[in-house]
Amino acid sequence: MSEEPKAPMKVREMVVLRVTAKMLIPFILLYALYVQFHGDFGPGGGFQAGVITAAGLILYGLVFGLDQLKRAVPQRVLEITLAIGLLMYGGTGWVTLLLGGNFLEYGYLAQHHPVHGQHYGIAMIEGGVGVGVASGLLVIYYALAGRGRR
Amino acid sequence: MALALDILSWIFLLSGATFAIIAGIGVLRFPDVYTRSHAAGLGDTLATLLVILGLLLQSPDWMVAVKLIMVLAFVWFTSPISGHALVKAAYAHGVKIDCEEEDAVSH
Amino acid sequence: MPHRVLHFTATALLLMATWLIWSGHYVFLINTYGVLSVIAVVALGVRLGVVDEEGQPFRLLPRMLLYLPWITWEIVKANWDVAKAIVSPGMPIHQRLVRVKASQKTDLGQVLYANSITITPGTVSLDVRDNTILVHALTQGSYEGLLTGEMDKKVAWLEGEG
Amino acid sequence: MFLVATIxxxxxxxxxxxxxxxxxxxxxxxxxVxxxxxxxxxxxxxAGFLMGRPQFLDMALTYALMNFIGTLAVLKFARYGSLADDEKRA
Structure with missing residues (x-):
C-alpha cells in the first residue's frame, strides 16, 4: 500500500475541490484537444482550444496553488511554447511566400493538390494559434496571480 | 408515435421552464446567500434535467443526444462544487446564518 | 508500480472512449489525433498528479450505476420540496445548521457524500473536516431527511471496502 | 415550443x-452570476434547436466550463484577495 500515489499537495481544507478537480482536469484538457482538431467540422479551432487548455490549467492553479502549477508547467517552458506558436503561424506564411504564393496562401503548400495544401496550412495555423493562446493566457495568469489585492 | 414524443418533449420543456423561473424567483425572494444557494441548486439540477430531456426527445441524431447528455453530466457534476465553494467562502468570510449550529454526530 | 501503469492504461482507455463518443468523425486522421491527444493528456495529467486512484475511481463504476438512479430520484423529490417552499406565500423555511457524521473511510467517499448533499436542493454542505460535514438545511423536511443518515449509508456502500 | 423555453x-x-x-x-x-x-x-x-443548428452544443459545454472556472476564480479572489495563495498561507 506504500505504492499508493499521494496527492501532489495535501490541500486538506479544500478536499471537495481537490478530489473533483482531479477528476475534471483530464477531461477538460481532452476536450480542448477535441476542439482543436475538429475546427473544420463545427464551431471550434485554435483560439477556443487554447482558452480551454489555459482554463483547465488555471483550475489546477486555483485548487492546488500557483507554485504547484509552476512546478509542473514552468514559466520558461511557456515562454518557449509561446514563441513556437507564433513561429508556427508566421512560419507557415513565410513558407508559402518562399514557395511562390502570397503570405498564407495555403494552396502552395502541396503543389499538386491545392486542397491538401489548404488542409495542412489551416492545421498548422490552428495549431500555432492554439499553442500560442494557451501559453499566452497562462503567462498572463502567472503574472496576475502573483500579485494580491493587499 | 411522433406526436406522443412531441407531447412528452413539450411537457419536459415546459416543466423545465417552470422550474427555472421558480429558481429565479427563489434567488430573488430568499433572505440570505445560504437560502438562495438552495434556490440556485433548483435551477442547476431539475430545470436543467427537464430541459435537456425535452431536447433529447427532439435530437435529430445520436451525436446530438450524446452532447446533450455531456452538457447535463457536466452541469450536474460542477453544480455542487461551485455551490459548496460559494457557501463555504461566504461562511468563512463571516456572512451570518440565521440559526445556531447543532451537533448530530454524537447520536 | 505495475498497479500505477495499469491505472494509467485504464485512464487512457477511458479518455479514448470519451474522444470516440464526442468526435463522431471516424476517419484515420481524426482517430490518430485522438490517440495522440489521449497520450498527451495522460502524460500531462501524470505530471500534474491528477491521474491516480482518487482522480479516476474505476472500482466505483459498477455501484455508481446503481447509485445514480437513486440520487436522481432524491434530487427530483428534494427539488419538489424546495419549489413548494419558494412558491408558498408564507415561505415555510426553517434554517438549520447541523454537523453530521461522514462514515466513509476515504477523502473520495466523503467528497461524494458532500456533493450528494449539495446537489439535492434543500441541503448544502458548508465544510468537510474530521469525518464530519457541516450542513445547512433549508426546510424541516430536508433537515429530517438528512438526519436519517440514509444517504450516508448509501455513499458508504458506494465507496465499498476502501 | 423551443420559443417558450427560451422566453x-x-x-x-x-x-x-x-x-x-x-x-x-x-x-x-x-x-x-x-x-x-x-x-x-x-x-x-x-437556441441551437430553435435555429436548427445543434452544433451549438459544443459552445454550451464550453460556456458551462467557463462559468464553473470563472465562479471558482472570483470566489477565490473575493476570499483571499489573490488567485495564487492556497488556504494555508492566506
Missing part, C-alpha cells in the same frame, strides 16, 4: 440579474 430562460436570467444588481454581499452576486451562467448554457442549447 422562460430569459425571464430567469432577468431575475438572476436583478439579484446580481441588488447584492448585498459579493457572494450573492457571484451566486446570481452563476445562475445566470447556467441559464445561458440552457439558452445556447435551446
Amino acid at each position: 422562460a430562460v430569459l425571464i430567469t436570467m432577468a431575475l438572476a440579474f436583478v439579484r446580481a444588481a441588488l447584492g448585498p454581499t459579493v457572494f450573492d452576486r457571484v451566486l446570481a 452563476n445562475v445566470f451562467g447556467t441559464q445561458t448554457v440552457l439558452l445556447i442549447a435551446v
Whole structure:
C-alpha cells in the first residue's frame, strides 16, 4: 500500500475541490484537444482550444496553488511554447511566400493538390494559434496571480 | 408515435421552464446567500434535467443526444462544487446564518 | 508500480472512449489525433498528479450505476420540496445548521457524500473536516431527511471496502 | 415550443440579474452570476434547436466550463484577495 500515489499537495481544507478537480482536469484538457482538431467540422479551432487548455490549467492553479502549477508547467517552458506558436503561424506564411504564393496562401503548400495544401496550412495555423493562446493566457495568469489585492 | 414524443418533449420543456423561473424567483425572494444557494441548486439540477430531456426527445441524431447528455453530466457534476465553494467562502468570510449550529454526530 | 501503469492504461482507455463518443468523425486522421491527444493528456495529467486512484475511481463504476438512479430520484423529490417552499406565500423555511457524521473511510467517499448533499436542493454542505460535514438545511423536511443518515449509508456502500 | 423555453430562460436570467444588481454581499452576486451562467448554457442549447443548428452544443459545454472556472476564480479572489495563495498561507 506504500505504492499508493499521494496527492501532489495535501490541500486538506479544500478536499471537495481537490478530489473533483482531479477528476475534471483530464477531461477538460481532452476536450480542448477535441476542439482543436475538429475546427473544420463545427464551431471550434485554435483560439477556443487554447482558452480551454489555459482554463483547465488555471483550475489546477486555483485548487492546488500557483507554485504547484509552476512546478509542473514552468514559466520558461511557456515562454518557449509561446514563441513556437507564433513561429508556427508566421512560419507557415513565410513558407508559402518562399514557395511562390502570397503570405498564407495555403494552396502552395502541396503543389499538386491545392486542397491538401489548404488542409495542412489551416492545421498548422490552428495549431500555432492554439499553442500560442494557451501559453499566452497562462503567462498572463502567472503574472496576475502573483500579485494580491493587499 | 411522433406526436406522443412531441407531447412528452413539450411537457419536459415546459416543466423545465417552470422550474427555472421558480429558481429565479427563489434567488430573488430568499433572505440570505445560504437560502438562495438552495434556490440556485433548483435551477442547476431539475430545470436543467427537464430541459435537456425535452431536447433529447427532439435530437435529430445520436451525436446530438450524446452532447446533450455531456452538457447535463457536466452541469450536474460542477453544480455542487461551485455551490459548496460559494457557501463555504461566504461562511468563512463571516456572512451570518440565521440559526445556531447543532451537533448530530454524537447520536 | 505495475498497479500505477495499469491505472494509467485504464485512464487512457477511458479518455479514448470519451474522444470516440464526442468526435463522431471516424476517419484515420481524426482517430490518430485522438490517440495522440489521449497520450498527451495522460502524460500531462501524470505530471500534474491528477491521474491516480482518487482522480479516476474505476472500482466505483459498477455501484455508481446503481447509485445514480437513486440520487436522481432524491434530487427530483428534494427539488419538489424546495419549489413548494419558494412558491408558498408564507415561505415555510426553517434554517438549520447541523454537523453530521461522514462514515466513509476515504477523502473520495466523503467528497461524494458532500456533493450528494449539495446537489439535492434543500441541503448544502458548508465544510468537510474530521469525518464530519457541516450542513445547512433549508426546510424541516430536508433537515429530517438528512438526519436519517440514509444517504450516508448509501455513499458508504458506494465507496465499498476502501 | 423551443420559443417558450427560451422566453422562460430569459425571464430567469432577468431575475438572476436583478439579484446580481441588488447584492448585498459579493457572494450573492457571484451566486446570481452563476445562475445566470447556467441559464445561458440552457439558452445556447435551446437556441441551437430553435435555429436548427445543434452544433451549438459544443459552445454550451464550453460556456458551462467557463462559468464553473470563472465562479471558482472570483470566489477565490473575493476570499483571499489573490488567485495564487492556497488556504494555508492566506
